[in-house]
Amino acid sequence: MTSLKSSDYDYLVIGGGSGGISSARRSATYGAKAAVVERGRMGGTCVNVGCVPKKVMWNAAMVAEILHDMENYGFGKGEEAIGTFSWKFLKERRDAYVKRLNGIYDTNLGNSAVDKLEGVASLSGGSPGDWKVKVTGSDGTENIVTAKNVLLAPGGYPDFPTGDGVRENSISSDGFFDLEELPEKSVVVGAGYIAVELAGVLNALGSDVTLVLRRDKALREFDDIVRDTLDKEMVRQGITILRDTGGVSSITASGDKKTVHLASGDVSTVSDVDCVLMATGRKPLVEPLNLPSVGISQSSSGHIEVNEYSETNAKGIFALGDVCGNVELTPMAIAAGRRLADRLFGGVPGAKTSYEAVPTIVFSHPPIGTIGYTEQQAKDVYGEENVKVYTSKFANLYYGVFDIPFSDKPPTAMKLVTYGPTEIVVGVHCIGMGVDEMMQGFGVAVKMGATKADFDSCIAIHPTASEELVTMAPWGLGPQETGAKESPLNGANTLPKGKVESKL
Known part of the structure; x- marks a missing residue:
C-alpha cells in the first residue's frame, strides 16, 4: 500500500x-x-x-x-x-x-x-x-x-437467482473466463446481451448450447427487427431455445454432470449438462x-x-x-x-455527459448495432402518427457465392426510425455481419440530428452492408442537393487533384 x-x-x-x-x-x-x-x-x-x-x-x-x-x-x-x-x-x-x-x-x-x-x-x-x-x-x-x-x-x-443448488452448481459470466476447457454441453440462462453473447461464443466453438429464457425471446428491450432476427438466427445456428420457462427453479448435480430444473414450460429439465452459466442480471x-x-x-x-x-x-x-x-x-x-x-x-462549470442516443453493440452471432429509440419507444414518445420507419433485409455479399438457398444465408436487417415532417432520425437498429464496425459513424449522425434526407444524400459505399442505410426507399434530396444548405467543404472533392485524378 x-x-x-x-x-x-x-x-x-x-x-x-x-x-x-x-x-x-x-x-x-x-x-x-x-x-x-x-x-x-x-x-x-x-x-x-x-x-x-x-x-x-x-x-x-x-x-x-x-x-x-x-x-x-x-x-x-x-x-x-x-x-x-x-x-x-x-x-x-x-x-x-x-x-x-x-x-x-x-x-x-x-x-x-x-x-x-x-x-x-x-x-x-x-x-x-x-x-x-x-x-x-x-x-x-x-x-x-x-x-x-x-x-x-x-x-x-453478477447476481445469481434463488433456487436450490443454483449458486453451487452454476457459474456467472465472471466464471466463464475461468473455464479451463470448452464444455461439451452448456446451458446459458438469461435474456440479456451477456447471455446471447456467451451462448453464441460457446455454440460457434463447438459446445451443444441450450438458452433458457423466462419469457419468449431474448433482448426484450431492443427493437423487434434485431430481436426477431437474432432469435431466428440462433435457432438456425443450432442453439436450442427453451421459452416461457419462468426461469430455473433448481440445479442438481451427479458427479460432474448437472441437471437444470425449470419452473415451467414445455421442457421440465435439461440433463447431462457440463456447464450452467447464469447471466440473469448484475448488482x-x-x-x-x-x-x-x-x-x-x-x-x-x-x-x-x-x-x-x-x-x-x-x-x-x-x-x-x-x-x-x-x-x-x-x-x-x-x-x-x-x-x-x-x-x-478544469474550469468548465457546466460540464456533464449526455446519456441520450448512446450507440451500443451486442457481440452476438451475428452482431447487433443500435442507437436511439426503438420503433415502439418513438411511437410512445412522439405519437404513432409522427413516426415513420424504413427497413431493409438482405443477405450480406459475403454469402453471395454460397451455393445454398437464400433462406439458409445468415440475414442482415436494418431499420431507421424517424420523427416529424423533416424525418429526423431518432433510431438506427442493425443486425448482421459488420454492423459492429459501422455503427460509430451513424451514431455521430444521429447525435447531430441528421434527417432521412441527409442519409439519402450521402453517396453509398459499394459494395458494403452500410450502403443499405443510405439507400432505403423512398429516398429524397438532401439540403445540399436542393441548395438549402451549403457544404462546409466548399465543393472540395476528396480525391487528390492532378496526375492521380487523371489516371482514374
Whole structure:
C-alpha cells in the first residue's frame, strides 16, 4: 500500500475501472492531487471479465465461423481446422493479454502522477470538503485518507437467482473466463446481451448450447427487427431455445454432470449438462462502501442515486458507472468521469455527459448495432402518427457465392426510425455481419440530428452492408442537393487533384 501521511487528496476515486481511472487521470492533468483505491486487478470489469476478454472469445468464434465457410471460397472444408481448436491455448493467450493491460493501467496511473492505494475502501464519515475514507489492505492494515472530493466507481457484479443448488452448481459470466476447457454441453440462462453473447461464443466453438429464457425471446428491450432476427438466427445456428420457462427453479448435480430444473414450460429439465452459466442480471458493488455513514441515497435496487452531474446527495461525493445503473457501458463511464473532472478541476462549470442516443453493440452471432429509440419507444414518445420507419433485409455479399438457398444465408436487417415532417432520425437498429464496425459513424449522425434526407444524400459505399442505410426507399434530396444548405467543404472533392485524378 502506498505510504500515507495525514494527506488530503483533492480527488479520491474508489474503483480502478475504466471510468474511475479516466476521471482520476483527467483531474491530474489539471493539477489535482488524485488517488485511486482498488482491491483487485486494475481495469475493472471491462478489462478483466467483461468486454475485452469477451471480444477475444467472440473473435475466436468468428474465426471458427469463417473456417466453416472456407469451402464456399474454394479452400476446401474447414472442419479439420476447426477440429484443432484448443480452448486452453486461447485462454492462455487471452489471459496474458489481459495481464498486459493490467500493467498498462498501472503504468498510466504512475505517468499521470495518480497514487494507487491497494485495498478495500469504505466511507468513514467527515464533512463536505473533508471526507474520510478507510482503506483496508489485504494484510488487514487500515489507513484513513481524507479527500475534498470522492468519486464512487466500484462497478458491479453478477447476481445469481434463488433456487436450490443454483449458486453451487452454476457459474456467472465472471466464471466463464475461468473455464479451463470448452464444455461439451452448456446451458446459458438469461435474456440479456451477456447471455446471447456467451451462448453464441460457446455454440460457434463447438459446445451443444441450450438458452433458457423466462419469457419468449431474448433482448426484450431492443427493437423487434434485431430481436426477431437474432432469435431466428440462433435457432438456425443450432442453439436450442427453451421459452416461457419462468426461469430455473433448481440445479442438481451427479458427479460432474448437472441437471437444470425449470419452473415451467414445455421442457421440465435439461440433463447431462457440463456447464450452467447464469447471466440473469448484475448488482451494484455497494456493500463495502458503508454508504449509510454519510447518508447517501440509493434506489430500491441498491444503485446510488445521482443527478445529471454525477452528484450524490452528499456534497463533494460523486458516483458513476455500473454502481449507478444508468447506461452500463465502459465508454459511458469514461465520458462521465472525464466530464466530472473537467467540471471539478478544469474550469468548465457546466460540464456533464449526455446519456441520450448512446450507440451500443451486442457481440452476438451475428452482431447487433443500435442507437436511439426503438420503433415502439418513438411511437410512445412522439405519437404513432409522427413516426415513420424504413427497413431493409438482405443477405450480406459475403454469402453471395454460397451455393445454398437464400433462406439458409445468415440475414442482415436494418431499420431507421424517424420523427416529424423533416424525418429526423431518432433510431438506427442493425443486425448482421459488420454492423459492429459501422455503427460509430451513424451514431455521430444521429447525435447531430441528421434527417432521412441527409442519409439519402450521402453517396453509398459499394459494395458494403452500410450502403443499405443510405439507400432505403423512398429516398429524397438532401439540403445540399436542393441548395438549402451549403457544404462546409466548399465543393472540395476528396480525391487528390492532378496526375492521380487523371489516371482514374
